[in-house]
Amino acid sequence: MIRKFITLFTDVTKTGTKIPKEEYLTTGKNIIIDQGKDSIAGYTDRQKGIFKEVPVIVFGDHTRIVKYVDKPFFLGADGVKVLKSKEKESNYKYLYYALKAAHIPNTGYNRHFKWLKQININYPGFNEQKNIVDILDSLTRIIKVRQKELALFDKLIKARFVEMFGDPRGNNFKWKQTSIKESCTLKSGKSLSSNIEKERGDIPYIKVKDMNSSKNTPYITTSSKFVKIENVKKQILPAGTVIFPKRGGAIGTNKKRLTKLSICADLNIMGVIPNIEKLNSQYLFAYFNTIDLKTLNNGSSVPQINNKDIEPLSISLPPLSLQNEFANFVQQVDKSKVAVQKSLDETQKLYDSLMQEYFG
Structure with a gap:
């Protein structure tokens, strides 16, 4: 009816x-x-x-x-x-x-x-309504459980970071201290002509909106636009770069991502490239995940983060072997996250399909 x-x-x-x-x-x-x-x-x-x-x-x-x-x-x-x-x-x-x-x-x-x-x-009739609700409620519970599991994995990584390295600004373990300027290279993105942006190409061209994609959380792996490598040789950010919004309201979202492949970015994004002889990229990424980007805003009418706001940040330099151990731990957690995410995606797909069947 x-x-x-x-x-x-x-x-x-x-x-x-x-x-x-x-x-x-x-x-x-x-x-x-x-x-x-x-x-x-x-x-x-x-x-x-x-x-x-x-x-x-x-x-x-x-x-x-x-x-x-x-x-x-x-x-x-x-x-x-x-x-x-x-x-x-x-x-x-x-x-x-x-x-x-x-x-x-x-x-x-x-x-x-x-x-x-x-x-x-x-x-439909009351009994059929109840059956439909029971099925959708069950799927909703599974989806929530999977989402909580993913959130717990992220908390586990943060907890392991603190356990191994302490407060990055408190230097509990008395590691040698350095600055981002001394241990990293800062590189801001650049606006590219729209006529060289393509749906396919050599290098992903990352904009802030691409950081919101589930496919790019927490690692940048793809983009909605690509460019040829000959057009962006000087703008390339290598794999292992920590990126985040540097201009406008997007700073308030406090999003950081780690690139899993070489990219170029638009002018609203800043990249922090670690000196691999000093810093493991996973360690640097976890360090930046402890920082609230809003506290780095230069206070102008249009929120903005510049090199001078990032360069003085102090970061501990634990032994590289310990940083690598942390990176291996993150890798194992990521494998578990992939399995849970797959289950979540399959459950969500079934839920969407049944919603369409019952109400479409």
Whole structure:
């Protein structure tokens, strides 16, 4: 059976109480739900006005994000729609998955509820809804477990780094100290003419957006654009270079990547090339992962990191044999991450396929 959205849902947003963002707490008695990506935006100790008629579906009018909420809550800032079913006995989890699968056009930072109200929903019998929810819930749990495993692997590498080398700025082990200027070469990217950027070529041409790709996390292995080597001989960054954004709001993302192959980069990226007689690239990468790029910003109206902001940074010089031991440990962890990522990708593919089958 196909049901129209307007026959299934009623908008009860007005019965909720909104909490201004500046009043969000990091902990509190009650949760705040807004239209952002996080399942819980913040907390409050307020009691009066809490929305108790749960479960409900929360829709981000600007973000198009759909959330299932089964605990009493307060609303976040503007842009949240709270939806209740018109049916007395409704499987809200099923409705949640149905709305997640709905195709809502992205019209930027505009309101999208008008599009949501136009959708039709596949609405089978109660038992079939329950079976579908059980399957999708199981896959969702597996996906979350795999994601947590990947995050734990990253924490394991950080913990091993501190165990072996201590605080890189505290020099707990009294290693010899040097500066980035003395032990590395800094090289900023350069803008290239658009007519030499190709979809295929010798050298990946990395832009900040390429650093966001899952294929380039945490290692740069590919790009959306490539260039011929004869056009970029002076701009090449070798494998083992640590790169990060050096200009604009991207600095705030605090992303660092390690190149696994030779690349060239655009002018919004800086590369730090280690002197391999002093520094293992994995050790240098782990060192930079302890640094908050925002603290290196030169304070101009347009955020920017220059050579003079990086060169004075102090870095310990443990024995190269110890650095290599750390790199071998990272390599073993990376192998485990590949296996978990493969399982995650396969589970996500099955989830996407079933969402299409049930609701497409």
